[in-house]
Amino acid sequence: MTFSIVARCAQTGRFGVAISSSSPAVAARCAWVRAGVGAVSTQNVTNPALGPLMLDRMEAGAGAPEAVAGARDADGFPDYRQLLAVDALGRTAVHSGARALGIWTSAQGRDCAAGGNMLAHAGVPAAMVAAFEGAGGVLGDRLIAALRAGIAEGGEAGPVHSAGLLIADRESWPYAELRIDWIDDACPVAAVARAWEVYKPQADDYVTRALNPVSAPSYGVPGDA
Structure with missing residues (x-):
């Protein structure tokens, strides 16, 4: 019921999920993302606890393959889970359990991995990886390009209703966290x-406002001097 991409920007060290x-x-x-550590997705029949578990393992020194394997082995129902991870060195790993739903597959590329279930066809993740690798711009631009490619390739077998973009930079909070939790009749x-x-x-300005409000630019709202 989901398709996603996890990725690292080799130039900035940012991590993201679309x-x-x-x-x-x-x-x-x-x-799930963590600054300096990695990005992961835990999907299909989702166990959200596996997201922090994978990031904790990577923060402790494990690579993405070890983190994914550890989460798979720690879960009581690994056949139902689909897990994706990218670590601080750009290594990637994917686990897709035998009971993932519908058409499920994955693809791995340079600093990125994509995967999905209940897909329109098996080529969706590969199209996302190709779009990410071929896109220019900052990490957010490339992640959006990948997500658009997934939709253009057919996405899920049925209509999608939610989506999100999550990026970590250097701070403990997300650099960007943009979500559509439900939409009925639009993409x-x-x-x-x-x-x-x-x-x-505005993304960099919001970081400045958090770290040093004195240096922050105008808020651009009525009454702001």
Whole structure:
């Protein structure tokens, strides 16, 4: 019921996840990032506890393959889980359990891995990886390009209703966390892409406001001097 990509920017060290699903609030349950550590997705019949578990293992020194294997082995129902991870060295790993739903597959590329279940066809993750590797711009741009490619390739077998973009930079909080938790009659991927278009020019300013409000630019709201 989900397709996603986890990725690292080799130039900035940022990590991100882009994800969409027919289920509500997919990014709230499935997408996880940690500055300096990695990005992971835990999807299909989701166990959200596996997201922090994989990041904890990578923070302790495990690579993405070991983190995914550890989460798989720690879970009581690994056949139902689909796990994706990328670590601080750009290594990737994927686990897709034998009881993943519908058409399920994955693809791994340079600093990225994509996977999905209940897919329109098996080529969706490979199209996402190709789009990510071929796109220009910052990490958020490349993740959006991958998510758009997934939709263009058919995405899920049925309509999607939620989507999200989650990025970690250097701080303990997300650099960007943009979510469409439910939308009935429009494309959530297009909505998240539009949200990123609006947020992207302000993203660095929000970090400055948190770390040093004295140096922050104008808030751009009525009454702000």
